[in-house]
Amino acid sequence: MTVQNGNLGSSPLNINGYENSGIGELTIDNSGKLWFNNFYYGLIRFDPCDGSLAKPELSATASAIELGQSSSITAKGCTNVVWNWKNNKESVSKPVTPGNNKLDITPALSTTYTARCYEDGCMSAPVNLAITVLPALTLNNLGKAQNCPGDTLKVGTKISGEFDISNQFKAYLYAAASSTSLNIAGQGKDLSFSLPNSLSAGKYYLRLEGSSPKVLSKDSLEINILATPSVTTTGAAGCIGANISIGATGGDSYLWKGPNAFTSSLQNPAFSNINPSYAGAYLVTVTGTNGCRNTGTANVVVNPNPNATASVSSVVYEGLDVQLLASGGTSYSWSGPGNYSSAEQNPIIKRISKSIHAGTYVVNVTDANGCKANAQTELKIETALANEQESNSDFKVYPNPASDKIQIVTGLEGEATIQLYDATGKEISTQIFLRQTTIPVRNLARGTYFFIIQQR
Structure with missing residues (x-):
């Protein structure tokens, strides 16, 4: 019996005429093995090969390629090769290719390729080689040629090939000498991300990177970042009851927000007769001529007025010295009867006279913050005994x-x-x-x- 090589790799070959010989029905499978269906002993397999045929060494010009690219696999050590391959969508077996140990491929999906050496009806053990096909990621127009730091951008993408369901995207902005990595919200074709507020003005190029598998978009989109206004703010400090104003510079329009639901579109808003509820941080949003915005903060401090006090040192008699007493500040200004004035905190009036010095004395007190308050005291002068032998009925x-x-x-x-x-x-x-x-x-x-x- 002779079996032609061309039958290997196709359907099993059935040979009849052995039923009466006691051997039974003979079948040759794709691996060149003989199968006997014997009436007495059942199914018997006969392998005419001794297993000594060496298996091939597989190599590829590229084991990871992008969608649409090609690679070439070589089965070293073989003259004749039986190929088959399998991926998520197909499983293919190819007949033996005499005299050729190379396979040129352009797969659309990641595929595992298997090769066996074939000689004289015998095949070696199989050897596998995985070829990874990376999906292609391309970017569509952003729709905005110019952007401000802090803007939210939407990116249209086109994905060709396989991405894992858990794939996450990351955006990269490239400038002349640096790159910035940005988080992206969303999956699939519609992606968005926010430009950092700290991004400097200039020209950038955007590329996207997928995580599963890790692949970087081949193309890029040009983004022009406009300058944000340089904001300078001026806060204020004042005493209770004072009038103050805050301000900002750097833009064309201004929007303030602050304590007590305060809002204003003035560049330099003013406050009258302030009290402690005015204290706090006031946030201003400044818009420049190019439409970009920046923010700043101005602080308002409301200082309490001093707790001013005024008094006299003791019971006062005519002809004696008296001391006026004040507290609550760092500087003092007294005024009183007879055009009296003093800048001392606790001045002494010499040899007081009821007709000249009796009356109301007012002190104006100023503290370290420049806040002012006043207090007053009444100077009452008693008449003292002055005679050597002063006496009366008492x-x-x-x-x-x-x-x-x-x-x-x-x-x-x-x-x-x-x-x-x-x-x-x-x-x-x-x-x-x-x-x-x-x-x-x-x-x-x-x-x-x-x-x-x-x-x-």
Whole structure:
């Protein structure tokens, strides 16, 4: 029996006439193996090859190609090759190609190619080689020739070939000496992304990259980025009740937003009679002549007015010195009767006179922020005893002047309190006595002293 080589790789060859010989029906399969269907022993396979035929070494001019490109696979070590291949859409077996160990391919999908060496009806073990076909990604016109930083761009794409369902796109903007990577929203043909606000003005080229598989668009789109306006803002600080204004420069139009739902389209909005609710950050959106926008912030600070106080040092008697007291600020300005004025915080008025100095004194107080407030105090001047032997029905004081002690005699019923003061109004001593008492003055400094007697 002789089997022709041309039958290998096609349908199995059935040879009849062996039924009566006891061998049964004979079939030759695509691998050159003999199958006997024996009446007594069942199905028997006979392999006329000894398995010594070496398998090929496969190589390709390119194992990863873009859609539409070609590659050539070589089965080294073979003279005759049986090829077959398989991908997601087809499975192909090719008859033996005598004298040719190369296969030229232009696949549309990623495909696995299998080769077996063939000699004298025998085939080697199979060897596989995967060829990856990258999809083609092209870009359509953006529809805008000029854009501002911060704009959202929509990109039209055309995808040819296979992309994984989980594929994500990324955009790249290329300039002369740098590139910027941008996140893209969406999948498929309609993609969008935002231009960074920090993008400098100039000419850029856009390309897209897919993730699964990783492929970069071959073409690019030109994008012209316009300059954003350079915004300068001026804030303000003021005291409660003051009038202030804020401002911005750098554009053709302005839109302000701030505390208390404040809005204004003025370049330099003003505020009158401010209070603490005006404090905070005011955001301005500035639009330039080219239509691009930028933002800036101006801060408003509202300073409280000082808590001004005014008083006199003590009970005041005619002919003594008195000190005016103020607090709450860093600078002071006093005014009062008789065209009195002073820039001291706590000025002293010498040898006061009821006819000249009694009355209302006002102090204007300024704090470190320049905020102002005022306070006032009333200067009441009492008449002091001035005679050496001053007496009346109520009391006697002697000797006056004195160097050792002073005798006090009163006509008051019950206990009384006597308080002794120096010329500055400082209290020296307090005593409780019944009708009369003695006050030692030997250790007191030379000067004028005053006392107040009150019945308890």
